[in-house]
Amino acid sequence: MTALPPALRDWFDARGWQLHPHQRAMLDRAGAPALLLIAPTGGGKTLAGFLPTLADLAEAPRAGLHTLYVSPLKALAADIKRNLRTPVEEAGLGVRVEDRTGDTSYAVKRRQRADPPHILLTTPESLALMTSYEDAARTFAGLKRVIVDEIHALAESKRGDQLMLALARLQRICPDLRRVGLSATVDDPRAIARMLARHPDPCEIVEADPGPDPDISMLVTETAPPWSGGGAAYAIPAVLEEVRRHRTTLIFHNTRAQAEIFFHNLWLANEEGLPIGIHHGSLDRGQREKVERAMVAGQLRAIVCTGSLDLGIDWGDVDLVIQVGAPKNVKRLVQRIGRANHRYNAPSKAILVPANRFEVVECVAALQAVKDRDLDGEPRGPGPRDVLCQHILIAASAGPFDADMLFAEMSSAGAYAGLTRAAFDACLEFCATGGYALRAYDQWRRIVQGEDGLWRLRDPRSAVRIRQNIGTIQDTDTLKVRWRGRGGAPLGEIEEGFAASLTPGDTFLIGGQIVRYEGLREMTVEVTRDPGRKPKIATFMGTKFATSTQLSHRIVAMFQQDAWPELPRHTAEWLHLQREVSRLPAPGRLLIESFPHDGREQLVVYGFAGRNAMQTLGLLLTKRMEEEGLAPMGFVATDYATLIWGLDAVTDPTPLFDLGRLEAGLEGWLSGNAVMKRTFRASAHIAGLLERQVGGQRKSGRQATMSSDILYDTLVRYDPDHLLLQITREEAMRGLVDFQRIREMAERVGDRIDLVRLRRVTPLAAPLFLEPGRVPIRGAADERLLEEEVTRLLDASGLAEVDAGRGRSWRVPF
Incomplete structure (x- = not known):
């Protein structure tokens, strides 16, 4: 010892x-x-x-x-x-x-x-x-x-x-x-x-000894949560009461926009003037540090926050954590719970606040997972090659290197233990020439092999530019927000796309304050104070969480119970009604509901694969439906289901879920989609093909996008097997579209697909009709509707005649 x-x-x-x-x-x-x-x-x-x-x-x-x-x-x-x-x-x-x-x-x-x-x-x-x-x-x-x-x-x-x-x-x-x-x-x-x-x-x-179980519960209010949405405005009075009863409360949200909305509503209800702050990554650093100092000094009763306070900083005397919205991930929930009663062998106290009816079920499933100490996680797979390319450039910046030694060094890192020499050499070649289509341009010929066999920077001065662009964090394109006037204090940042949608006089929330947009000055958004009470909401991209696979499995397992005594009465009755009029999703099977509504045929697929995967499934299924002669018109997706509406009822869904055709459809969709260009831009920055910092100046989002899109189109046309295009496809499949989850779902289900034909909307499907983000599909349905409308107008006007002898229709040409 x-x-x-x-x-x-x-x-x-x-x-x-x-x-x-x-x-x-x-x-x-x-x-x-x-x-x-x-x-x-x-x-x-x-x-x-x-x-x-x-x-x-x-x-x-x-x-x-x-x-x-x-x-x-x-x-x-x-x-x-x-x-x-x-x-x-x-x-x-x-x-x-x-x-x-x-x-x-x-x-x-x-x-x-x-x-x-x-x-x-x-x-x-x-x-x-x-x-x-x-x-x-x-x-x-x-x-x-x-x-x-x-x-x-x-x-x-x-x-x-x-x-x-x-x-x-x-x-x-x-x-x-x-x-x-x-x-x-x-x-x-x-x-x-x-x-x-x-x-x-x-x-x-x-x-270590895990210590006592946390004191964690779900907030149950007399007012039932709404059918959809993520704001949890119904819970404001109850949350404020909990703030009064505790010394310091952290109120976590999954997105920055939701945190801003909740803080604004909480402040309006805070008639006692309790000191409450807000903290997230889009706020100005000075404002964040001010809140942090106040927290450590015990001057705040509550802090509305996001993942910016997830990790292990000891922020004062926090005795309660409130998670607003379903946690989506058990591991993240446990991390956040641990912010309360930050002492050894002291139980943390936390309350979950479901934002809508379905999240009640998800919150209960998460509570059970925490009690069982059953954490979730997704396997990441081999180390990404764009990071590998960046490391080669970092090594060259430090001085000449031997390729054999660098390969041995890299393959000793856990995620790269399976790295092949061929894959390493491809990255080395990329750093040396930029690839086949770019080798004629000096700017992409970064390293060269000398007569001594060692690799080194072709131009030693390029080390400065390489160092300026080191990192894998891809910042969302944002603009600074400041109070108008000379020397105006900074407030934080908003997305470029949101800023472009503003006109002078528009109002939005930032840092819990309603501000009025006055104009754009030298790439800075200038604002003034506004006393209004109904602002626009800034689009803070932040991190979009998808429900973990493990938590989804727990939810489906809950559906198999005969009764749900652990659920509030309104939610238990909702599930009982679903079981009566249709079915509840079951493990190892795929439930699909079909019914007419609002003059259209509706198809609901309960995949429980997470929002990204269900969104991708909507795109692929509508493409498959068109291939099968059906006429989809649009879709919307959540973490647990995809709703598709169109002109034709689906009578046999099995052909739609052919995995090979789904994957082929994905590749065809990705090849011409903005998702690929966005993914390419991120990987190109990490790999060093594109630079965000030049001479100490950061390119604007528009500049970066333009140069990236031109380069992407060039490579697709002249060098479709370019290393960066290979990496882009891997990254899109792995992250942005979560196709791996769709593949896992299809392989797990096989042909065990339950199609239930109904006469009306079901309880479980009802929230989908209130979900934002509906995606229209332009295709066969548009053509059929247009033809039907033209025929109807002609019939009504008496201008349509049928030449029975010749078997043809006469229509007014317009």
Whole structure:
């Protein structure tokens, strides 16, 4: 058993503390190549991760960088810096702790490269940038440990892939480097462990006592939730009452727009003037920091927020979390619940507020999953190749490299363990020439192989431009919003598309305030205050969550119960009525309802595959219907169903779900769709084919889109097998359209399709008719309707005659 050094032991004793078992385990196993700690929120996992570092530096003080801490959030790195000061200063360790993020000044960054602190706190993007410098080997010389906090959040995106490639680079510089991952919410510990460890090294997993079950419930009000919508305005009085009863309440929302609307409505109902703030990623940094300071000081009773407060920052004395809208993902819900009562072995308290009738069912399913400690997650597959291309350019920026060594380095990163040499060489060729169709243009010939066999930048000056564009986060095209007038204070950002729809005098919400659009000045939206009470709503893109596969399966399993005592009466009666007039969806089967409504034939497919997949299914099914001679007119999709309306009733749905034809239809649709161009633009920026930053100036969204679209059209025409087009297709299939979920659904169901023909709308289908985002289909239905209308008009006017002898129709030509 490893003993604490006297300085740290005395510090623990002075506070009356003892090491938790998982903290002791982390100290005892400090020599392992890789360690993954899973510990509940408030369980001291961050201190557990740093204990071996503090113990090592207390026993053997030394200069230079000892430990690198990587966080998904700049704010979390700053928070850890504040928290580390306490043991370092009170134990008299003489350890230098600094952070390095996008907010760090250039002078400090430059000094840190030459004289790094003992502990450096950073983000994946800043770490990737540091590895791109020629002096990276000197900066990281002697590095002993890397701590990756909230590793589950990074594992779900390309930021995690970028980080693991950076760690592979550090491991080559420092062969004895130890890796540590920290998280409170891991659905598949072994998968995260494989990602964290250097392939094929093992990764030990330490699981702490999960502590008591959270005190979590669903809000039940006398007023039933509406049939559709996500605002939960009906619950405002009840939520305000909960705010009154608690010290500090975090009110989470799934989107920024919903957070703005709810905050506005909550403020209008807040007749007592309780101090309430709002916090999300589109607000100005100064405004966010002001709210954060007020939270830490205990000056706010409630904060309406989004995922910007999901992760492990200790924001003051929070004793209640409210999740407005179905959580969509159990793991995310557990993470948010953990913000309340942020103490070891103290149960977190949370309330779920369903925004509509169906979300009542989803919330109950999520509550059961939390009780069962059954977290959800989606397998990510192999590491994306656009990130690989960026890493090659980062390596070239640091100096000449040997291709064999770089391939070995990259294939040691977990997500790239299956990387083939052919795939690596294709990325190398892309970085060297830009691909077949672009090889004649110097701007895309970034690297070249010298006579010594080493690869290097063709123009060393291009390293600056490569560094300016490092990163995998694709910012939505936004415009700054400021108060009108010289030196007007910033408020935040809105989407370019939303700004383009505004005319002077229009009002919208931002930061909980109603503002009036006055005009656009130097790519900045200028606004003034407006006392109105009915604003437009800014279109904050943010993250659109889809219900996880596991949660969907739980919902369908709930439908098989004889009764639902756990549901409010109004929702249980709704499901009973559905069962009486039709059926409820069942596991391993696909329920399809068909009925006439409003003069059209309606088809409802209950796929429960998530919003992206159900939206894609609507596009593919309407295409298949036209191929089968049917006449669809449009569709709308939710997480659980797709509603299609048209002129013809579907009598045999089986041919529509032929997986091969669906996939062929998807490829045909994608080839000429804006989805592909948007996906191409994102991957081209990551791979380095296109730049968003040039000479320190960021291109506008319109400029970036124009150059990207021209390049995409060129490659499609002249080089259809270009690497970036291959990557684009993979990314579109994997993320934007979620075709994998459709494939999984089709394979699971097979030919077990239940078509129920009815005379009217069913209870489960009713909310779909209120759902926004209806997509019209232009095709055979339009032609038939036009022909029928022309015939009707001619018949009514007496101008249509039938020449019986010749068997032809005469119509007025117009």
